[in-house]
Amino acid sequence: MSNEIVTTRHLPEHPTAASPSAYLGRVLSERPxxxxxxxxxxxxxxxxxxxxxxIAENADIATEIIGIETSGDRWMGDLAELGGKAAFLKEIDRALLMGRIDIAVHAMKDVPGDVPMPEGTAFAAYLPREDVRDVLVVREGSHYKLLEEFPPGTKIGTSSVRRKAQLLKHRPDLHVDRIRGNVNTRIARLDEEKRFEAIVLNLSGLHRVNLAHRATEVLEPDIVCPAVGSGVIGVQCRTADTHIAELLRLLDDPTTRTHITAERTMLHGLKGRCNSPIAGHCHTTADGQLSLIGMVFTREGGTFAYSHEWDSVDRPAELGAYVAADLLRKGARGIIDGSLR
Incomplete structure (x- = not known):
């Protein structure tokens, strides 16, 4: 199967000549x-x-989308056997480094913290963060809508050990098992196979594929703390392509970049594998402080480490490093490595 399975083009209207985007558009228009x-x-x-x-709103440049099927998309087994979520990135990274594509679009929750970014690349833009919360999606015909309504032994499906650990911490009487596939496939399997009573998915992701109406309950962060990078789209480019980097910076949301810096610094400090049950969420409080929650769980949710700290908005990396160190002091290393149960 060819990797280049979809191509679309968009050529926007000319922006005003005085705008920075118009200048970048003229420079980039030299590219086909x-x-x-x-x-x-x-x-x-x-x-x-x-x-x-x-991009169409910010520059006068033609674009096309190159679809790349990754090994992670093809594999239906345990992602850990492929090296984790990096399996979703390596083919796209290779295409970027070899010049087959100019930019790469990623859901930041799928970008591992224990695998270095390819040398010569960077995330030049983080789009404004969308809803970070997870939701319950029950199968068609189910008698239940809420987590608290499920009787003991009810089967719940999720592809995430982070979700499994927190669901079992909250409801240890449930049976939580793995279900793989993209969101559309998982919902179709939920309805057709009737193996699970419900599955847990991300709300912003459901909105993107027009399936938000299937959510029956929003699971607030005190029940299921979000994944690091949840609700954020990152755009990666080669650092040598300075004009492309400048164009992407027009899309960058500074607040989201601050929050992602704190979360991913924490993730890097924990050196957790992609299949480690690690949760983390940063936001700005009403009084202008950065708040970062970090959690690490055993797979069944019976043991966990928790840290919640604050710092000023100009110190996201320092906050992330402190929370990681605090979690390690509380036993996170043993939990991640599996030595604690």
Whole structure:
């Protein structure tokens, strides 16, 4: 199967000549087309189209989306056997480094913290953060809508050990098992196979594929703390392509970048594998402080380490490093490595 399975083009109206985007558009117009690399799942393609539309608003340049089917998309087993979530990135990274694409679009929750970014690349833009919360999606015909309504032994499906650990911490009487596939596939399997009573998915992701109506309960962060990078789309480019980097910076949301810096610094400090049950969420409080929650769980949720700290908005990396160190002091290393049960 060819990796290049979808191509779309968009040529926007000319912006005003005085704008920075017009200048960048003239410089970039020397390229025949700006190639946007993405995974091929419906959600990933929706994210790529979102980036394409924002580029159209900011520069007079033709774009096309190049769909790349990754080994992570093809594999239906345990992701740990493929090296974790890096399996969703390596083919796209290779295409970027070899010049087959000019930028790459990623859901930041799928970007591992224990695998270095390819040398010569950087995330030049983080789009404004969307809803970070997870939701319950029950199968068609179910008698239940809320987590508290499920009787003991009810089967819940999720592809995330982070979700499994927190669900079992909250409801240890449930049976939580793995279900893989993109969001559309998982919902279809939920309805058709009737193996699970419900599955847990991300709300912003459901919105992107027009399936938010299937959510029956929003699981607030005190029940299921979000994944690091949840609700954020990152756009990666080669650092040597300075004009592309400048264009992408027009899309960058500074507040989201601050929050992501804190979360990913924490993730890097923990050196957790992609399949480690690690949760983390940063936001700005009403009084202007950065708040960062970090949690590490055993797979069944019976043991966990928790840290919640604050710092000023100009110190996200320092806050992330402190929370990571605090979690390690509380036993996170043993939990991540599996020595604590």
């Amino acid at each position: 087309v700006l190639r946007i690399g993405s995974r091929t799942s419906p959600m990933a393609m929706a994210q790529a189209r979102q980036v394409q539309a924002l």
